[in-house]
Amino acid sequence: MLFRRPPHPIEAEIPRLRRFALALTRDRDTADDLVQDAVARALAAWATRRGDDAALRPWLFTILHNRWRSRQQREWARPDRVALDDTTEDIQEISGGQWEALEMRDLESALAKLSEEQRAVLLLVGVEGLSYEEAARVQNVPIGTVMSRLARARDRLRSLMDGEPPQAGEGSGRTHLRRVK
Numbered sequence: 340m341l342f343r344r345p346p347h348p349i350e351a352e353i354p355r356l357r358r359f360a361l362a363l364t365r366d367r368d369t370a371d372d373l374v375q376d377a378v379a380r381a382l383a384a385w386a387t388r389r390g391d392d393a394a395l396r397p398w399l400f401t402i403l404h405n406r407w408r409s410r411q412q413r414e415w416a417r418p419d420r421v422a423l424d425d426t427t428e429d430i431q432e433i434s435g436g437q438w439e440a441l442e443m444r445d446l447e448s449a450l451a452k453l454s455e456e457q458r459a460v461l462l463l464v465g466v467e468g469l470s471y472e473e474a475a476r477v478q479n480v481p482i483g484t485v486m487s488r489l490a491r492a493r494d495r496l497r498s499l500m501d502g503e504p505p506q507a508g509e510g511s512g513r514t515h516l517r518r519v520k
Contacts, residue, residue, distance in 0.1 A: 348395055357371070456478075
């Protein structure tokens with residue numbers, strides 16, 4: 340821990356680059372490849388880069404966008420290519436199960452970080468398929484409480500699965516109330 344190197348400025352921008360790449364490609368694997376390619380190019384050009392750290396994000400997004408355009412042009416230049424999905428309808432995808440196992444582990448960990456009320460309503464509605472009204476009856480709370488707990492649970496679960504740090508007051512997963520006179 341004493342000799343830990345400071346993080347490279349590009350590291351902080353990787354989640355933003357990945358979101359942008361996903362928006363461009365609409366495919367997780369292609370987006371990851373695109374981000375890796377853009378980061379590699381940025382690191383290779385780091386020593387020759389001109390500008391301050393304020394211009395870092397636009398510079399990285401420019402590199403990523405240019406790499407995407409180059410890939411698109413290569414794809415358009417080869418019209419004879421046919422996607423495997425278009426030619427083999429009866430072949431099913433075979434997965435080793437590693438990604439699914441990792442996603443399941445992350446999901447279980449994120450669910451454990453939710454408050455008891457949020458986890459319960461999320462499982463009742465999202466997994467068990469109960470309606471809001473049925474979940475309200477099960478938990479003996481008003482339907483509005485079910486809807487607000489569910490919205491908060493989905494937002495928190497989404498941020499946990501995306502690896503975002505918890506917001507202020509989210510550390511324990513409990514809501515702290517203050518008495519007002």
